[in-house]
Amino acid sequence: MNMNNQKIALVTGGTGGIGTAICLALADQGRKVIAGYFPPEKELAETWQQKHKLDGYDFEIVACDVSDFESSQKMLHDVENTIGAVDILVNCAGITRDKTLRQMTPDQWDSVLRTNLDSAFNVTRHVVESMSQNGFGRIVNISSVNGQKGQFGQANYSAAKAGLHGFTKAVAQELAAKGVTVNSVSPGYVKTDMTDAIPEDVRDAIIQQVPMGRMALPDEIAYVVSFLTDDRNTYMTGANLPVNGGMYMT
Numbered sequence: 733m734n735m736n737n738q739k740i741a742l743v744t745g746g747t748g749g750i751g752t753a754i755c756l757a758l759a760d761q762g763r764k765v766i767a768g769y770f771p772p773e774k775e776l777a778e779t780w781q782q783k784h785k786l787d788g789y790d791f792e793i794v795a796c797d798v799s800d801f802e803s804s805q806k807m808l809h810d811v812e813n814t815i816g817a818v819d820i821l822v823n824c825a826g827i828t829r830d831k832t833l834r835q836m837t838p839d840q841w842d843s844v845l846r847t848n849l850d851s852a853f854n855v856t857r858h859v860v861e862s863m864s865q866n867g868f869g870r871i872v873n874i875s876s877v878n879g880q881k882g883q884f885g886q887a888n889y890s891a892a893k894a895g896l897h898g899f900t901k902a903v904a905q906e907l908a909a910k911g912v913t914v915n916s917v918s919p920g921y922v923k924t925d926m927t928d929a930i931p932e933d934v935r936d937a938i939i940q941q942v943p944m945g946r947m948a949l950p951d952e953i954a955y956v957v958s959f960l961t962d963d964r965n966t967y968m969t970g971a972n973l974p975v976n977g978g979m980y981m982t
């Protein structure tokens with residue numbers, strides 16, 4: 733909480749497609765929002781911050797390589813000292829390195845596992861103490877429909893996103909008595925740079941498998957995150973909310 737009694741929300745991958753929509757939704761809920769960005773993308777992040785300032789959003793930005801434990805620790809230390817303790821954490825940073833397993837390199841495996849799964853440990857590890865002490869916390873891990881159903885060409889990504897479900901449920905149990913909820917959201921295919929990178933014919937074939945016949949807009953994911961992090965959402969923990977247009981029903 734900061735001096736204005738605003739709860740502080742940190743969104744890793746906050747300047748990305750889904751991350752931006754989450755930052756906007758949480759700010760609209762009255763949160764003080766900090767967007768984490770990948771350090772080499774500093775200039776992009778600054779441009780992002782300026783653009784939203786013109787629209788009246790006063791976002792903070794922080795550099796953090798979420799695949800690295802020490803970088804995550806330093807970032808949270810700096811945030812706590814300059815802005816305040818994080819009340820709401822959204823683990824949203826993620827990458828793809830799609831390849832069939834027979835062609836996948838160890839580097840493509842490692843980078844996806846480290847960025848999409850180790851990151852949840854690296855970042856969450858440094859907020860649980862203060863959230864438990866304050867008796868309030870909201871943690872949301874952005875997983876994927878492909879962590880539930882698997883996806884051709886995504887052994888690395890599907891494994892990492894499935895891992896987030898186990899992580900969510902374990903940490904939810906550890907923090908349940910402390911007023912801290914831990915949940916995951918599993919988006920389907922969302923219109924972002926990540927899905928723009930899928931070859932067009934493959935993308936068209938995927939959309940045909942979605943009963944709603946279209947991709948999600950980032951706002952449709954962000955709305956669910958704002959529901960999970962709402963102060964009034966006090967009894968839902970260890971849950972996974974699929975937001976996939978009916979692509980995979982659980």
Ligand code: CAA
Nearest residue numbers: 828830831832876877883884885920921926927930931934
């Ligand atoms: N199911 C079954 N077979 C498939 C298939 C599928 N979905 N896709 C391709 N194949 C077959 C092809 O027909 C081909 O068969 P033949 O060898 O008999 O011709 C074989 O598999 C190899 O296919 P490609 O030649 O296309 O292989 P490639 O190496 O060039 O490309 C790929 C493979 C990179 C995985 C490509 O298909 C691809 O990009 N797929 C999309 C993967 C995907 O959905 N990524 C999601 C990114 S967005 C995201 O991750 C966000 C989120 O959370 C949803």
